[in-house]
Amino acid sequence: MDQLSKTIDWLFSLEARGEIYKLERMDAALDLIGNPHRKLRAVHIAGTKGKGSVAAILDSCLRAAGYRTGLYTKPHLVRLSERTRIAGAEIPAAQLLDYIERLRAIYERAGLALTFFEFTVAMMLLYFADAGVDVAVIETGLGGRLDSTNVVTPILSVITPIGFDHIEYLGHTIGAIAGEKGGIIKDDVPVVIGAREPDARLVLTSIAANRHSAVRLIERDFSYRSQSPAHRFDYHGLGLDLFDLEIGLAGPFQHENGAIAVAALEALRAQGWNIDEDSIRRGLRDIYWPGRFDIVSRNPTVILDCAHNEMSIAALLETMTAEFGAVKPRLIFGCLSDKDWPKMAAMLGPRVRDVTLTKVKPKRPLEPENLLPYFSAHAPARVEREPMAAVERVMSEIRADDVVLITGSVYLIGEVYPYFLARDGRKGLFPEADV
Template identity: 75%
Template sequence: MRAVACPFGNVERFRPRGIAIGRSLLPREWAPLPIARYARLQSGARTMDALAETLNWLYSLEARGEIYKLERMETALSLIGNPHLKLAAVHIAGTKGKGSVAAMLDSCLRAAGLRTGLYTKPHLVNLAERTRINGGEIPARVLLDYIRRLRAVFEGAGLGLTFFEFTVALMFLYFAEARVDVAVIETGLGGRLDSTNVVRPFLSVITPIGFDHMEYLGYTIPAIASEKGGIIKPEVPVVIGARDPEARTTLLSIAAQRRSAVRLIERDFHFASHAPAHRIDYQGLGLRLDGVEIGLAGPFQHENAAIALAALEAMRTQGWSISEEAIRRGMREVYWPGRFDVVSRSPLVIIDCAHNELSVWALLESLDVELGQDVRPRLVFGCLADKDWKRMGELLGPRVRDVVLTRVKPKRPLDPENLVPVFSRYAPTRVEPDAVKAIDLVMNESGPDDVVLVTGSVYLVGEIYGYFLARQGRTGLFPEADA
């Protein structure tokens, strides 16, 4: 197994009021990086990339919006040999934690010696990171080849796919042709009509469910759970990590209708946290593991780890050879950026993709446990217009020292001026529309003992990652997969 290292160094386990960070690739002391140099690095990476023209075409497909009809995906995939039917897949849906669970599963399966494919959405820094084999993102020249091949096929057939449909088709073909042993596939939105839901998994996983994307999934927990539960397949086992009573009732009903064996959190598997130490004790139907170390910070990852362990236990009962040693190693070495991720030592900079009420609560719990309730970070915040930004502001505002509001690009940005009345009730608040200038401003003003928190949107997090990666002359969070 090739471990996938955090480009900023694997952070040693946090301790409240006494954080130790080790093996960072960043300098111990932060030094200002001129905005002009950052722009040149990013621009140079783009202009040198042979993918530029092809990616511009691919991103132009976003103008078609989203079309939720699985028949379109089935038609497209039939033109390229139905690669999705050649995969042994684990399919994951949920409101919170599905990416972390997917990353944990992938890490443990690689530790067990399996060749894995991992598909997650959205990407943070570059498109290639969505589609990874054995921890490495699809190489640029391979991605270019697949886009050109599929474009010729689909345009030749007069099939106008959306951006997401195209990238999902590319993922299925890449994994099938690479002959991965297991494909771990995260849904994009919902589940029932998500483009990934043409896959025929041997195991389904549903993580905690809450309110998000209501305009597409519904405005009640049962409605949202029904959409997420659409990934449950007839007679295919399912792991359910939802705790909400209405969500559980809905999901159990769907599973019963489809005769799917269920492993339900708090009924069939349990965990006990050892906070602030990043370890849990796990008890399943036939597997007990004490003191499992988790390589991701934040107490919210304990529940995600338990869900991943339940999925691994289910796979073991299906005949997959996954040793306890492999499970422990995989959980210890997992890397999943954007979730309470430390990217600088001095000042301490934490990046988190929290973008709804459920994930903001998890972030606040992590701040309390990892840093202590008396630590008040400096906040850089931006979000999309269709999120519950007022509620996020009400939760974050009382917890921070001061706020710099910025604009998220490129999709559905909320004017940061709209956020001022919310945050200014709790802390001194400024607006800097350019996200790179916003983080640069805060970094230059911060002392070595300050804590800086960047959150509010996956897209904002991706842009800020780009800022810090540019300081290292890097353009991505992951290594390339072996060709």
Template identity: 40%
Template sequence: MFSLRAIVLTDLPSDPKPPDRPSTASQLLAAQHSQASSPSNLTHQEALSFLYDRINYEGVVTTSRYPFRLRRMAELVERLGIGAYLYQADSHGHAPPKPLVHIAGTKGKGSTAAMVASILTAAGLRTGLYTSPHLNDLEERFQIDSVPCEPAEFIALIERIRPVVETMDRDRGLAPTFFELTTAMAMLHFHLRSCDAIVLEVGLGGRLDSTNVFASSVTAITSIGLDHQHVLGNTITEIATEKAGIFKPVVPVVSGVVRPEAIEVVHRNAAEGQSPIYQYQRDFHIQSSPEPDWGSELVYTANRSPLSTMAKAHLALEGKHQAANAAVAIAVTDVLRDALGTTGQTISEANISAGLADVQSIARVERFDLERGITAILDAAHNEDSIAALVEVLNSRFQNRTITIVFGTSRDKAAETMLAQLAPIAHRLYLTQYKNNPRRRDPSELFAMLSSKYQTHAMVIEDPVEACEQAKASTPDGGVVVVCGSFFLAAETRPTMDAFRSEKDA
């Protein structure tokens, strides 16, 4: 059975009776505008607290399956007056009001989403991009043409949604979660700012992710690997099934998946929904060669319509894994060109080239040039596949240079596997932890996972900033400092990397 039909919607009362409210989208938005326009003393911190006081599964420590459901999310979207964007199960091929790209994957989905958005912006389309988690400021999650939502806009969004949310809070089973609210706010922001196109990155999994209530023009899966097993399942097949849950009947699918067992699941799900599927290394290919300093030169080729026959581009991001992500992004924009046909807008090879040359993906093999010729790399890699991609970059780009690694991760991650990949290339290994999320893993536990061979050049430093400072101080001139293992660690240490870079420029 097509996976979307299996969505669980049973956590709410069978016939929840909403309170009296405006019946049309225009009436709803007008009512919200009236409420949001009222004088308010809401501060930015109070607006943030309104969200952070909700149930936030990004900070939950648990081994049980999360109670993700979509009915509440759909109800929230309806009440906010943007129900036209919702997927209608009884309407195959229902197109969203604006072209919408929906991207899932174990790794690469954030970078691929950023590439797609950058290409669309280069094509002259005002493009909304929703990603998660954020590194430093929550507004990073809602970007339009690579510009995060302004704090004043963020406060105005909270003012718009607050009456709706407070009403839902009083209804049994309807209190929205943190991620549901940020997802709805993103769509409301993009709608109010009249975006021409929207790119949504799945938060976790796919089938029951809050982003999956929306109709899409193109869906994509970048990769399938082992991560979040306590939520998505313990096998590649189970995880692939969850991620393929974003497919909508007859809506085109772009697949960057390479594991055979995952390809089988992805293709079967696409076939059940009669969705055309464009497969990496079958229908489209990428050749990449590293630039002397950073990034890659790409040659993209395809052998199936409507994909472009060839495109050449410079990719600002480093690594073969990013070249593969770029192939998926180009294929997505090729397919999306059909959805844009009636608008008179198009996507050219020049747009693709400009978008990939300008793309930024913070904390994805992000480079910082420091004093004494030291290079720092900040990477949010937090699973076996993403660490493998990082190690490949380090081995290819920084041959014969001393590598110092700062590593910290979460309790639900395969720490021992990641350490087994990192320890052999590290001259020194500093084990640390992030501070601002309870999912952190005790670095002394990480130390115990190392063999005695690698414990001799490993050290536990609980404070992540101190660990970075020690790593930089102990790295010889021309060496490399790498910080990896978690988005949360990247968020807490990126300001330190910026400060190190400023010292060089002073």
């Protein structure tokens, strides 16, 4: 095993420490490395659904406008370095090794035992600050108020749609969850709100009012009209009316994410950022965001989608209908034990031809046998416990005109993606940064 592999294994071993939601620890960790977060101009994004897509769209449009961006998203699919990108490219392997080893030495000398997420956030902030990016687009991990990324004071906050997920940490009502997500709203920093639920809107706008944060609210200050399934939408905002915007992501739900991102770009334009209409159009058209209704094969058609809760499964099914009509795909499914898997099975089961159930390897996997009766009520179902064996088995059985859908967990998509990358002669999803 080479040094990079051993060092990354050490970093992942920190997951055994669990998660600790105390920003004082992040403050201490960042103070030890010169407070890099204070050197960044950041856009900070929270929400239940779509925050990764909104982050990726913003990054794409800002790069199209000529800005050198940093982008931080989680989790990764294939390689850890995907989480931390500059100008669309992953942190190079040599630099990743250097940053991990340097920070490990600093924190071990100080006796500061960071969690995995705390460590990766500190590393990301230092990497972006060292590189002198023009703007950093940063996605929260879980929640917002006590999320490790919430040490930044951004130039803009963005809240995407709110729904039920991680209720054991965030609360059992939409209002409570919105309160946690709204914790990223800072004093006198504008916020774009893409939440539609009345309780979420009330909580988020109240937080913004208390913090004197100017609000751009979906359906009040900006709106969109979908042209599904044409991958196009119209946008109407406070200062921009853009028609026939082409978006390089499938699904009507991505039109909403696109509109939230354009509203954020409008807010940045109001602050003096030079983002013209052509940059917005090119950024939307050229967006690349793997694992989101990601068609990785044609003839047969294979779709990878990271849907992992009821909101994202509903969006996935809407996209399937928009893109393929009444077709019933062959489903490969695996999920985590802390999800509402009976409801996910009830949503997916009637819409598929048959199901191969598998076990997601990392983090709280659900035994596929538990899923069997829930899916069997709707379609023929079987168990193939190893994800790669499940993919190989289904791929060996299908015809050129079949459709295969693989979904249920980000971790499942990450496990099977290398199979499809290898078919194209690729090792990773993004190139390494040239820095």
